[in-house]
Amino acid sequence: MKFFQRYAKNYGALLGLGILIVVAAVALAAPLLFPVSPWQSVGDPLLAPSEDPAFPLGTDMLGRDIAAGLAYGARVSLLIGLISTAVAVLIGVSIGALAGYYGGRTDDVLMRFTEFFQTIPAFAMAIVLVAIFNPSITSITLAIAIVSWPPVARLVRGEFLSLRSREFVQAAVVIGQSGPRIMLTQILPNVVSPIIVTASLMVATAILTESSLSFLGLGDRNMMSWGFMIGAARTMLREAWWMSVFPGVAILLTVLAINLIGEGLNDAMNPHLRGRKG
Amino acid sequence: MKSLDFVFQRLLKAAFVVLGVVILNFLLIHMAPGDPASVLAGEAGAGDAKYIAQLRAQFGLDQPLYQQLWTYLRGAATGDLGFSYRNQLPVMTLILDRLPATLLLTGCAFVFSLVLGILLGVVAAYRRGSVTDSVVMTGALVFYATPLFWVALMAVLVFSLHLDWLPPFDMETIGSGYTGWARALDIGHHLILPTVTLGLFFTAIYTRLTRASMLEVMSLDFVKTARAKGVPQAQIIRRHVLRNAILPVFTFASMQAGQLVGGAVLTETVFAWPGIGRLMFDALLQRDYPVLLGVFLVTAAVVVFVNLISDLLYRFVDPRIEAAS
Numbered sequence: 001m002k003f004f005q006r007y008a009k010n011y012g013a014l015l016g017l018g019i020l021i022v023v024a025a026v027a028l029a030a031p032l033l034f035p036v037s038p039w040q041s042v043g044d045p046l047l048a049p050s051e052d053p054a055f056p057l058g059t060d061m062l063g064r065d066i067a068a069g070l071a072y073g074a075r076v077s078l079l080i081g082l083i084s085t086a087v088a089v090l091i092g093v094s095i096g097a098l099a100g101y102y103g104g105r106t107d108d109v110l111m112r113f114t115e116f117f118q119t120i121p122a123f124a125m126a127i128v129l130v131a132i133f134n135p136s137i138t139s140i141t142l143a144i145a146i147v148s149w150p151p152v153a154r155l156v157r158g159e160f161l162s163l164r165s166r167e168f169v170q171a172a173v174v175i176g177q178s179g180p181r182i183m184l185t186q187i188l189p190n191v192v193s194p195i196i197v198t199a200s201l202m203v204a205t206a207i208l209t210e211s212s213l214s215f216l217g218l219g220d221r222n223m224m225s226w227g228f229m230i231g232a233a234r235t236m237l238r239e240a241w242w243m244s245v246f247p248g249v250a251i252l253l254t255v256l257a258i259n260l261i262g263e264g265l266n267d268a269m270n271p272h273l274r275g276r277k278g
Numbered sequence: 279m280k281s282l283d284f285v286f287q288r289l290l291k292a293a294f295v296v297l298g299v300v301i302l303n304f305l306l307i308h309m310a311p312g313d314p315a316s317v318l319a320g321e322a323g324a325g326d327a328k329y330i331a332q333l334r335a336q337f338g339l340d341q342p343l344y345q346q347l348w349t350y351l352r353g354a355a356t357g358d359l360g361f362s363y364r365n366q367l368p369v370m371t372l373i374l375d376r377l378p379a380t381l382l383l384t385g386c387a388f389v390f391s392l393v394l395g396i397l398l399g400v401v402a403a404y405r406r407g408s409v410t411d412s413v414v415m416t417g418a419l420v421f422y423a424t425p426l427f428w429v430a431l432m433a434v435l436v437f438s439l440h441l442d443w444l445p446p447f448d449m450e451t452i453g454s455g456y457t458g459w460a461r462a463l464d465i466g467h468h469l470i471l472p473t474v475t476l477g478l479f480f481t482a483i484y485t486r487l488t489r490a491s492m493l494e495v496m497s498l499d500f501v502k503t504a505r506a507k508g509v510p511q512a513q514i515i516r517r518h519v520l521r522n523a524i525l526p527v528f529t530f531a532s533m534q535a536g537q538l539v540g541g542a543v544l545t546e547t548v549f550a551w552p553g554i555g556r557l558m559f560d561a562l563l564q565r566d567y568p569v570l571l572g573v574f575l576v577t578a579a580v581v582v583f584v585n586l587i588s589d590l591l592y593r594f595v596d597p598r599i600e601a602a603s
Contacts, residue, residue, distance in 0.1 A: 112294075115295075119536070119585065120295070120302075120581070121537075121578060122536060123541075124543065124573070124577050127562065128306065128570055128574045129306070131562055131567070131570055132309075132310045132570075133310060133311065208425055211425050212426070212540075215425070215544070216543070216547065216559060216562060217563065227427075230425075230427065230428055230431065234431065237431060237435055238435075241435060244432075244435070245432070247428075248424075248428035251425050251428065252428075255423035255424075255425075256419065256420065256423035259419065259422065
């Protein structure tokens with residue numbers, strides 16, 4: 001069966017893909033849909049949704065368009081979610097591969113290192129990192145990557161450990177291929193699908209973390225983000241519910257969509273594990 | 279003797295993690311852009327030469343790096359995490375003052391989410407494929423994807439501002455002068471919203487986990503045997519399935535202490551709950567780095583301690599773990 005056909009058997013996964021495509025399209029088209037910066041006042045302050053047809057989702061206390069904020073916020077969420085996950089996967093795969101392939105002392109040291117990062121409270125550490133290195137898109141992305149790579153390392157290590165003793169790897173050793181080459185060309189291709197599944201779920205967590213950081217005021221000051229919008233809406237909770245409700249729904253839908261996609265990928269890539277994941 | 283070795287090993291490991299966090303804190307201060315003293319002083323001590331001088335002395339910033347690390351380690355070992363200029367109090371005093379509130383909140387949220395999550399997971403697994411199952415699992419999926427701070431805000435919006443059922447802020451009614459039971463009730467009343475909002479995210483995780491674990495055990499041969507013997511279904515679920523299925527849930531839950539603390543930062547921020555999470559948020563606003571790093575260190579230490587205890591408990595509760603290791 002073709003990969004997509006297997007994927008499409010999971011309706012939730014299809015729904016997730018649909019939502020994500022919409023969010024991504026809005027993110028990409030944000031400058032076209034809303035040519036004016038989302039930080040700019042464009043209307044009367046605190047317009048309720050549909051009070052003025054020009055602002056279907058209303059405006060905030062400074063007359064900024066909530067819909068524009070959502071569109072630009074989608075860019076930040078997706079960007080940080082994807083890049084931080086990519087960095088985390090890179091770190092996790094490197095460490096896990098070295099530990100699993102070489103074993104012994106290397107494995108011990110690298111796994112203690114991994115355990116250390118897995119034990120310390122991730123979100124608190126992300127807060128400290130971003131605060132000390134000043135909030136910027138780079139520091140936020142790196143902080144999220146630094147707190148989220150350990151599961152990848154453990155996963156990759158386990159796979160490498162078990163594949164290392166398989167015959168095709170032994171054969172490559174015998175014909176004199178170098179360690180790094182074996183890791184990259186022989187073993188890694190066999191580990192790609194579990195990595196993709198894990199990574200897709202990590203994007204969702206990364207987006208939640210990013211929104212939490214910017215809610216606490218640790219967002220990039222130059223970029224509108226959903227978490228920041230909710231943080232700014234806190235004091236206006238009673239007066240303007242729409243300021244906090246819509247960005248929250250945006251986060252919820254995006255994260256939900258990515259989680260659904262992750263489960264769909266899991267079912268499609270590991271058919272024998274279907275329905276067993278918690 | 280083997281058990282004693284195990285205990286010793288775990289203690290050593292825990293000590294190393296805490297030591298690692300202290301060193302990490304130290305490195306962060308030095309890796310931060312700018313002069314460590316002025317970074318530490320931040321906006322809190324901006325322009326105050328006396329405070330910067332005090333920080334220099336505290337960290338020995340004019341000495342070689344290894345000497346500075348030693349000074350810092352020695353301080354941390356004796357509970358000296360520096361001084362908060364903003365609050366005019368030692369960091370440790372501030373943290374110890376706030377810690378009980380956080381332990382109360384996270385403890386309640388932990389119990390709430392574990393009990394509700396297992397309950398829902400069992401029901402969903404028992405009625406697999408039913409409407410109840412779909413509703414529970416959809417709910418779990420949604421709450422797993424919802425940002426905690428937003429759930430908290432929505433809860434305030436609905437239950438405090440609109441329905442006026444529950445207090446939106448603080449841990450007790452300010453100036454009420456309640457004592458004894460009245461005070462406990464008052465705190466309990468304030469505890470409901472933060473506990474539920476912090477707990478729901480974890481409830482979602484435990485529900486999914488319990489259901490998956492239950493279904494896995496239900497497909498095992500010994501369950502079929504019990505069924506073939508004619509053991510009533512309810513008894514199979516309770517005595518045979520749940521007992522086996524619950525262990526992975528507990529294992530996972532015991533590793534969630536760090537996540538729970540992270541959630542507490544957000545929950546306490548929204549509900550103005552006077553714990554260390556709120557302290558961390560205030561420290562962020564004031565750029566009070568000694569407090570920020572101190573809270574980080576203490577939360578890490580608490581998490582390590584909780585992991586240690588649960589590790590040790592398992593070892594003695596479930597004999598299979600000892601056999602397996």
